[in-house]
Amino acid sequence: MTARNGVSGESEPAPRTGRRPGRSGSRETILVAARARFAALGFDKTSIRAVATDAGVDPALVHHYFGTKQQLFATVVELPVDPEATLRVIESAPLDELGATILHGVMTVWDSPAGPGVVAAVRSLLAGGDMALARTFLLDVVLERVRLRIATPDDDGRTRVALVATQMIGVLVARKIIGVEPIASMAIPDLIAAVGPTLQRYLTGEIDPAAT
Structure with a gap:
């Protein structure tokens, strides 16, 4: 039966449940x-x-x-890949193999189909003046877990990972942005053999005590 003013005697439909959609934008x-x-x-x-x-x-x-x-x-930062997979590999590496593992993990991404997007993101960060974001990505996201692994009561590891960052930036710029030969066309194992020991020394070897 229908009541006056067009109001049905039947109960109204239950309201929808679940997460409300976000506003446009x-x-x-x-x-x-x-x-x-x-x-x-x-x-x-x-x-x-x-x-x-x-x-x-x-x-x-x-x-x-x-x-x-x-x-x-x-x-x-417009990365075309989630860095978590690479970070898990780095995090699980033996301490005395960290340098080579970091270089292998990062270079494998650079040389993958997603590599051009990663390089484009780096270019965008640097060209756009987003230095704070670039530092955050490199030191707080990529290298912070490494720093925590190598930190000691006498050395928090910040100088060590900063030195690693300078080396990695140099390799990226030489290999993928400027195209410095023979770095640009060097096979990954050869580049790891050349640069990995330097990264390892920065992480766990002797460096200037005044810098730590």
Whole structure:
């Protein structure tokens, strides 16, 4: 039976349940907020909750769009790959093989089908003046786990991983951006044999005590 004013005597449909969709443009708003947070505070001091607050959304929506904080950062710097797989390999390497493992892991990505996208992301960071993001990616994301492994009560490892960063940047620029021969066309095993021991010395060998 139908009641007056067109109101049905039947019960109204139950409201929908589940996560409410994000507002139009929420993904882009989150990225803007994340870029600002990462640039200002670095990776470790940036949280998903803080990014969500800045963007005016629920933290669950950030996870929905981007997954983990590391995946969010990879999207911010426009990396075409998630660095987690490479970082897990590096993290599990024996301490005395860290130098060669880091170089092998990174160069394998550079020379993969995703390599041009990684190099493009690096170019964009440097050309766009995003030095804070570039430092955060290199020191807080890529090398922080390595630093924690080599740190001792007398040496926090920061100088050591910074030296590794300079070497890796040099290899990347020479091999993939400028094209310095024979580095640009050298086989990965040969380049690892040449550069890996230097990285290993930076990480675990003797360096200038005044610099640590």
